[in-house]
Amino acid sequence: MTSTQINSDNDGQEAVRDGDGGAPEEGYERGLNSRQVQMIAIGGAIGVGLFLGAGANIAKAGPSLIMMYALAGAVVFFIMRGLGELLLYRPVSGSFAEYAREFCGPFFGFFTGWTYWLLWVVTGMAELTAAAIYVNFWFPSIPRWATALVFLIVLYVANLISVKVFGEIEFWFSMVKVTALIGMIVIGLGVLTFGFSAAGDTAAVSNLWAFDGFFPKGIGSSLMTLQGVMFAYLAVELVGVTAGESENPEETLPKAINTLPWRIALFYVGALSVILCVVKWTEFGAGVSPFVAAFAKIGIPAGAGIVNFVVLTAALSSCNSGMYSTGRMLRTLAEQGEAPKVFGRLSSSKTPALGVTVSMLFMGIGVVLNYVVPEKAFGYVTSVATACGIWTWLMISISHVRYRRAVEAGRLPASKFPAPGGSVLSWIAIVFLLFVTCLIAIDTDARVCLYVMAGWTALCGIGWYALKSRRGEAAAGSGPGQQGQSA
Secondary structure (H helix, E strand, C coil): CCCEEEEECCCCCEEEEECCCCCCCCCCCCCECHHHHHHHHHHHCCCHHHHCHHHHHHHHHHHHHHHHHHHHHHHHHHHHHHHHHHHHHCCCCCHHHHHHHHHHCHHHHHHHHHHHHHHHHHHHHHHHHHHHHHHHHHCCCCCHHHHHHHHHHHHHHHHHHCHHHHHHHHHHHHHHHHHHHHHHHHHHHHHHHHCCCCCCCCCCHHHHCCCCCCCCCCHHHHHHCHHHHHHHCCCCCHHHHHHHHECCHHHHHHHHHHCHHHHHHHHHHHHHHHHHHHCCHHHCCCCCCHHHHHHHHHCCCCHHHHHHHHHHHHHHHHHHHHHHHHHHHHHHHHHCCCCCHHHHCCCCCCCCHHHHHHHHHHHHHHHHHHHHCCCCHHHHHHHHHHHHHHHHHHHHHHHHHHHHHHHHCCCCCCCCCCCCCCCHHHHHHHHHHHHHHHHHHHCCCCCHHHHHHHHHHHHHHHHHHHHHHHHHHHHHCCCHHHHHHHC
């Protein structure tokens, strides 16, 4: 291999990559410091899927939901270790699409980039929906669509200023979530240990099995919650999108990824275990945050309102991340000639302002859904987001398997952050993700997302065919991995 590899985009411009895996100069401001990246990674594992979606899943699976979160969390860590190895091989913004293009082919890069964009657009819709639900806790007379619209505009403006502003907002959003979750766990343990509060008489570890057992609805019903559980973990891969704007990716990214297991153990398994010990699982249901319901049961003055503020912060945090990532992914696609090249331009503050603007307008569909079908909006968008997330994770794992194959054959340099066991963990993740897809297919309520994905695939296929027809081979350029595999 040469010391540099030159990749020309469709406008004839050249981006020089370091042959040892260094990051290309993409024009972004490297304004995310280690403190911000670490907290973005932590906050990415704490979202509305836990704070709101867990209520419906508890009703379906009972205490066994804890095991489902642990199982899915382990697989997500496998995926992230594969992504970490790829990021330290070549840290670029829009990493998933770039790796899919490099190791699986141009169409897969095109499809993954657009699908990840769709993922965050619909996730943004879900978060806006959740935020509106939380505000209704205090102000039930305010229409959900109006609340969602206000939040959408505020976050949009914040994302246009600079990546430093995004990073700082996300830091404090995440700090609120982390501090509050730790506080909830401590209070819950206090109730269990000392028996204070209105829930003290009934709080007990035996609540985990006393009401029809640990699997009250059967193992099959528990497994069916995996699709909702996987939605809760969407955004953990966001740390990969920050690679192009991190001050020191080789130091911060491994730290962010390696802390994922304890985050999952504490914030998901730990928090849910405590809550289900304090309040029996039969008292939870869809549409209500189990954390809000638990603190209302405990009876701490203003406790439910405080928790509601925290989960509102979680929803806004995720929506904020969505606006950030969609703009970057559109720019990556534009640089490959797979989106209008105007999306490749940066504003004076070095942000992809037009991409953020267009993404914000599409997220506005969530405002319309909250106006038309407010009770079903959250379920619709979360199922589609989960399907998009599964595809993204599949591409990360498959790309990692192919990268390891190229490294072992001596065609590409080894990463400074190798995944344990080589590609074994990625193979486990691939099998698990395909299993979850099968679960979605047999669930009559969630199956709609597969129909949406089928239509999305057809639309992307038509777009790819039109792109190739118009630009010929320019739309089928190869990345370093493709070159390495053909060598």
